[in-house]
Amino acid sequence: MPRGWNALPAEMNLSIMELLSLDDVKAFSVVSRMCRQLAMSTLFKSVSLDGYEAVETFISRFPPACRIYIRSLLVSMRPQEEAQQYDCAGTQTDLLVTLLSTCTMIQSLTLYVLGSLQKHIVPPFARLIHLTSLSIGNVAPEQLMPLSERSIVSIAASVPHLQRLTLDGVTRSLVHAPELLAAYPFVPLVVGDEDVESHPVLGSDLSLPSLLRIPTLQRLQLSETHLGDPLWGTTPSSPHLEVLDLGACAHVTPEFNMVCTERIINNLARSSPIRELFINTPLQDEKFRDSFSTPLQSLGHIHLMPHLPVDCVVETLFALSGSPVHTISVECYEEDAVEMCYALEDFLTMRLQQPDTPFYQQLKVMNLHFVAFDPSFPMSNHNEDLGRVRRLCDVMGLAGDMPSLTAEPSGAGRAVENRVVRKPWWSNGQDTTIQGATW
Numbered sequence: 001m002p003r004g005w006n007a008l009p010a011e012m013n014l015s016i017m018e019l020l021s022l023d024d025v026k027a028f029s030v031v032s033r034m035c036r037q038l039a040m041s042t043l044f045k046s047v048s049l050d051g052y053e054a055v056e057t058f059i060s061r062f063p064p065a066c067r068i069y070i071r072s073l074l075v076s077m078r079p080q081e082e083a084q085q086y087d088c089a090g091t092q093t094d095l096l097v098t099l100l101s102t103c104t105m106i107q108s109l110t111l112y113v114l115g116s117l118q119k120h121i122v123p124p125f126a127r128l129i130h131l132t133s134l135s136i137g138n139v140a141p142e143q144l145m146p147l148s149e150r151s152i153v154s155i156a157a158s159v160p161h162l163q164r165l166t167l168d169g170v171t172r173s174l175v176h177a178p179e180l181l182a183a184y185p186f187v188p189l190v191v192g193d194e195d196v197e198s199h200p201v202l203g204s205d206l207s208l209p210s211l212l213r214i215p216t217l218q219r220l221q222l223s224e225t226h227l228g229d230p231l232w233g234t235t236p237s238s239p240h241l242e243v244l245d246l247g248a249c250a251h252v253t254p255e256f257n258m259v260c261t262e263r264i265i266n267n268l269a270r271s272s273p274i275r276e277l278f279i280n281t282p283l284q285d286e287k288f289r290d291s292f293s294t295p296l297q298s299l300g301h302i303h304l305m306p307h308l309p310v311d312c313v314v315e316t317l318f319a320l321s322g323s324p325v326h327t328i329s330v331e332c333y334e335e336d337a338v339e340m341c342y343a344l345e346d347f348l349t350m351r352l353q354q355p356d357t358p359f360y361q362q363l364k365v366m367n368l369h370f371v372a373f374d375p376s377f378p379m380s381n382h383n384e385d386l387g388r389v390r391r392l393c394d395v396m397g398l399a400g401d402m403p404s405l406t407a408e409p410s411g412a413g414r415a416v417e418n419r420v421v422r423k424p425w426w427s428n429g430q431d432t433t434i435q436g437a438t439w
Contacts, residue, residue, distance in 0.1 A: 006034070017042050044069035052079045052088045055095050064102035073103055076112040078139055089114040089145055093121050100124040108133040115145030117155075119196050126158040134159060137168035146171035148190040150206040157199050157206075157214055163240075164219040165211065172226050176207040180228075187226050187251045212237035212268070221278070223247030227260040237272045242298075244268065245278035248307055257281040269295030278303040282312035283319045294322035301327045306371055310336050313343040314350070321359050329367040337370055341385035344368065348392040366393050366400040 008016075017025060017038060029039035044062075047070050049055045055075060075096070079088045092114055100109075101124045109131055115138060125131075134156060138147035150173050156165055172180060174189045181189060198204045202213060209231035211220065217238040226249045246264060248257040262285045268274060275298050288294045302325055304313060310332065317328070332340045344366070351359050368389065386402060393400055 010038070013038050014041065040066065041069045046070075046072040048074040050074075050076050050078075052077050052084070052092070052095075055099065059095065059098055067099070067102045068105050070103045070106050072108040073106050074110040075099070076139065077114050078112065079114075085114055085140055085145070089140065093118040097121060097124055100128065104128065105130055107131060110135040110137075112137050112139045113147065114138075114140040116148040116190065116193065117151050119151065119154075121151070122154050122158050122197070125155050126160070129160050131159050132161055133164040134162055135166035135168075136170075137166075138170070142169055142171055142188050146188050146190045148193040148196070149173050149208050150175065150190075150193045150196040153202070153206040153208065153210050154196055154199055156211060157202055161216050162214055163216055165214070165217060166221040167223070167225060169224045170208065170222070172229070173207070176229065177226075180226075185252055187228075187249075207231060209235040212241070214238055215240075217241050219243035219245075221245035221247075223280075225249060226251060227264065228252070228256065232260065233263045233267045235267070237268045237270075239271055239273075241268060241272035242274060243276040243278075244274050245280075245303075247280045247305075254281060254309075258283065266295050269297070273298040275299060276301040276303070277320075278305055279316060280305045280307045282309065283316050285319065287322075288319050289322045294320075296320065296323040299323035300325060301329065304328070304330045304332075306331055306333050306336075308332075310339040310343055313340065314347045317347050317360075318350070324362050325360055326362050327365040327367070328363065329369070331369045331371060334370045334372045337382050338385055340368075341382070341389050344389050345392060348389070348396060352392070352396060363396075364399060366398045366402075368400070368402045 017028070020028065020042075022043075025039050025042050029036045029043065044066055047058070049058050055077065077088060077092045077095075079085055096111070096113075096117070097120060100106075104127060106128060107130050109128075113136065136147075136152060136155070138145070140147075147170050149170050152167060152170050156162060171188050171190050173193050174181060174191045175194055177187075177189060180187045196206060199206065202210050207229055208222075208225070208227070209229050211217070212232075212235045215238055218240050220241060220243070222245070224247060227246065228249075244265070246261050248254070249260075258281050261279075261281050262283060265274070265277075265283075266285070266287070274296055277296070277299055279302065288296060299320065300323075302317070302320060304316070308316065313330075330340065330344065348366075351363070366389075368386075390402060393402075
């Protein structure tokens, strides 16, 4: 009777493999052919391809038999030299089609692309039946190489079981926004994308609001994208959509961003139980303040993002006081730390002085995090300010996470909860990374 490693069931072998470090898995993979076969699922579980050249290298070096083990894939099409971006943009679709056509088991996909993708990119997405999380961001200058809303909506709607969608830097199409042509303020538009084929369900209506019609969608995040399409206010949404993250558009005024955000929230709340809301622009709609009239009857977690002006924090929180919020998470830049502490102190004091009103009576958690861009920032100067906020939270019985300030290297990109962050052309070199290792 066989004994030892070879006698164990394959499921147990794979469970042991998951406990090993990447270096140990690599060493294990060269022991025998069977060991290599077992190691494949771990070695290729998560793949990151940083740069156009890295994608080419990966396709030529690793055959399709290796790619079926990929579960999480990140692809950046940035070329090594900025001058090469136009040449790479013309062929990026063919490379992605080749790659995605053989990565049929992926569950999470992040793409940083150079402007719009050609229409033959859509069919491979329809075959990704295991894909539930999709992120697409444009890393090219929008004015020169825009990313068409029509192609993006067609891609997202073609994924059979899409649950989480993150989009960054999507550009409106002239087909759906003719009123923006030659209008002030200037908003970039995509022309020539009429050839994107109609979707079997959405038809030719491939505007951004049609994303709401994806029946399996649970989380939607949009950043650096114009949200002025009136259809955002009438398009029926997925009944499963619970997490909403709407960023501000730099091409329009803060007031316009606020109107767009409030319109989308009011529409979604009719059919979607929004439980988690990321806020990048102030909110003032008085309907949100009344626990009976607020459309956000299920809202339990509010995220205040760094781009939200500090002087609008109290007003925005008060505007949402009609919802059964149990957690507030605040993220701000370090240079706004003092002002943010004062704002939160004002909010907590206001709530403390109104114990008999339904003003966040279900609030249990207050989180505060600082995003640092300067490692030399004097962290110790904020102990007193943070102390006041902590003491108020203690008095009110609020739990929460308020760690010490932590700095990132200046200019470094970051990703928080799968949020897309654009990478500059001058950032790190092109690497092919598989499960944390460079190949």
